[in-house]
Amino acid sequence: MPHDRSYASPTFSADHQQLHVGARYNYEDKETGSLWVGYNFSAGQNLALEATPMIGGVFGKTTGVAPGYLASLSWKKIELSTEGEYVFDTKDSSGNFFYSWMELTYSPRGWCRAGLVAQRTKAYHTSLDIQRGLLVGFSHKKLDFTTYVFNAGWTDPTIVLSLGFNF
Numbered sequence: 001m002p003h004d005r006s007y008a009s010p011t012f013s014a015d016h017q018q019l020h021v022g023a024r025y026n027y028e029d030k031e032t033g034s035l036w037v038g039y040n041f042s043a044g045q046n047l048a049l050e051a052t053p054m055i056g057g058v059f060g061k062t063t064g065v066a067p068g069y070l071a072s073l074s075w076k077k078i079e080l081s082t083e084g085e086y087v088f089d090t091k092d093s094s095g096n097f098f099y100s101w102m103e104l105t106y107s108p109r110g111w112c113r114a115g116l117v118a119q120r121t122k123a124y125h126t127s128l129d130i131q132r133g134l135l136v137g138f139s140h141k142k143l144d145f146t147t148y149v150f151n152a153g154w155t156d157p158t159i160v161l162s163l164g165f166n167f
Helices: none
Strands: 011-016 019-025 032-039 041-043 047-060 064-075 078-089 097-109 112-120 131-140 143-150 158-165
Antiparallel strands (some): 019 032, 041 047, 078 097, 143 158
């Protein structure tokens, strides 16, 4: 990140039928964890919608309650996905904030994707309230690796590396 130290933000999620649970660290804020529970919905096949309303508890540097969501809409090789949450900071209401992450991707093959990404976060600050950029991702068996480059051309770029494992 520009003018700051790099950090890891591990996340875990599991789904069993309609139940969704998750845990995150350094996601809502640095030195902050959160636990989530939600309910999965899906509809359609050619044009597929998946949505998960959730509620989370946030603790650490930021403490609060957070209603949130995960959602995606896919058609053929194109997918629009978004996730967001509104954190009600129980220590100080001036710490309330809305977090959002959105991706629009095209997958020419099942193992690669590229697209656009935007986010609004409190975990680190740049001169842009909404950061935007490009992404490229690759999958192999149960591994997924995606590189995100935010703000290139607007400010000093922020690079996010994501490594996922499905089991």
